[in-house]
Amino acid sequence: MxxxxxxxxxxxxxxxxxxxxxxxxxxxxxxxxxxxxxxxxxxxxxxxxxxxxxxxxxxxxxxxxxxxxxxxxxxxxxxxxxxxxxxxxxxxxxxxxxxxxxxxxxxxxxWKTYYKPVKVSTNLTIAPSWEQVKPGENETVIELDPGMAFGTGTHPTTLLCLQVLERIVRKGDRVLDVGTGSGILSIAAAKFGASVFAYDREDMAVRVANENIRINDVEEQVRVAKSDLFSDVKERGDIIVANLLADIIIRMAPEVKTYLNDGGLLLVSGIIKDKKADVRQALENNGLVLVETLEQEGWVALLLKEE
CATH class of the missing domain: 3.30.70.260 (ACT domain)
Incomplete structure (x- = not known):
């Protein structure tokens, strides 16, 4: 095509x-x-x-x-x-x-001319599927084919989410990935031990995510389906991750607690600094408590907890 x-x-x-x-x-x-x-x-x-x-x-x-x-x-x-x-x-x-x-x-x-393996953290690396990367001790490698509509997974918004997921996901957690895109956050959560339900409103995203999930051999842990935010979500999660735009996060704020288990965590990113206060207020107004704010190169991620 x-x-x-x-x-x-x-x-x-x-x-x-x-x-x-x-x-x-x-x-x-x-x-x-x-x-x-x-x-x-x-x-x-x-x-x-x-x-x-x-x-x-x-x-x-x-x-x-x-x-x-x-x-x-x-x-x-x-x-x-x-x-x-x-x-x-x-x-x-x-x-x-x-x-x-x-x-x-x-x-x-x-893509192949400049997309090389990159480190997200000490123990987490993203690599294109055409590169052979041998994981080091305790290292997790995510293989990613960007596809036509997605980047390499190394924009600050994605890096922040990956770094937080590495810290908060526990084996057996149920994770909801809202707006999965390439599927990179779902793949990471699965490799960290979670079962994952990934959603995106676009058919192309569902296709690309499924292909990347197959490449990473986490098909048993991740299910991908089409949904506009929570419109077709039936599950509740211990963790919800949403790397979206600030205005979209604000729009979904009233629904988050419905899909979050008691004491669960919400991780949102894709927020510019000027929108940080608006996003935080919208989420706190809907029963979530700020746990941590992370910033990188003008972009913000927020980790919140269900009261």
């Missing part, structure tokens, strides 16, 4: 909101390329985080989304961004849009 890549250049301040606009246009996932990742980034392969920065913008943020080549979205995206800019108080930058036509095989080869 051929694809069209749409690239929108914006500011750090507006990145979260612009991501939401693109999601509303039907984007199956968003690749975030952040100029801040260039700053003071060691280039050795042992660095925790993404080792290559050559593809990153020199300023601001580039948001990349993908649609099948026969689906023309330029006019819709341009109109949505124009309306957003007119109504928003945020400094958005140019919101310039560029496109590139890609074939599936070209995409796969492009």
């Amino acid at each position: 051929d694809w069209t890549e749409y690239r929108v250049h914006t500011t750090h301040e507006a990145a979260d909101a612009v991501s939401h606009v693109l999601t509303e246009q039907g984007a199956n996932g968003i690749v975030i390329e952040d100029a801040k990742d260039r700053e003071n980034r060691p280039q050795d392969s042992d660095h925790i985080g993404q080792p290559s920065v050559e593809h990153l913008p020199t300023e601001g943020v580039v948001l990349k989304v993908y649609f099948p080549a026969d689906v023309v979205k330029m006019d819709d995206i341009r109109e949505a961004l124009t309306v957003f800019k007119q109504r928003s108080d945020l400094v958005t930058g140019s919101l310039a849009i560029s496109t590139e036509q890609l074939k599936e095989e070209d995409w796969e080869e492009a």
Whole structure:
């Protein structure tokens, strides 16, 4: 299948909101390329985080989304961004849009030029499935094929979730992964000993997540299904993880306790600093207590507990 890549250049301040606009246009996932990742980034392969920065913008943020080549979205995206800019108080930058036509095989080869194994923590590594990585003692390796609509799993929002999951998941826990995307958080939770129910509203995400789950040999521990947030969720979890946008987390806040076991934990990420207080307030207003706040490169993750 051929694809069209749409690239929108914006500011750090507006990145979260612009991501939401693109999601509303039907984007199956968003690749975030952040100029801040260039700053003071060691280039050795042992660095925790993404080792290559050559593809990153020199300023601001580039948001990349993908649609099948026969689906023309330029006019819709341009109109949505124009309306957003007119109504928003945020400094958005140019919101310039560029496109590139890609074939599936070209995409796969492009990833291979810079996507190498990266460390999330001392004992957790993400590696592309085409790289042979021998785990060290007590090391967990997650193999990931990004697919057309998902990044490498090394954006700060994902790294923060992985680092927290490594600390909080206990063998036998039941984890709900809301908005699973590539399935990386579900795979990690399963490798840490949990049984996982993963959900996403997009068919492509369900397909990609299932493939990555198969690659990591955790099919018995993870079940993936289609659901818009909690719309089709029947289970309750000891842990709920949601790496989404701030506005979406706020929207789902009233439902969280319904799906969380007594004393359970909620881990949310995908939050820019300016939205941190709003997300925290929405969750605390719905019976959750803040346990920990984590920040990395302007992004925030919150860990909360059911009262």
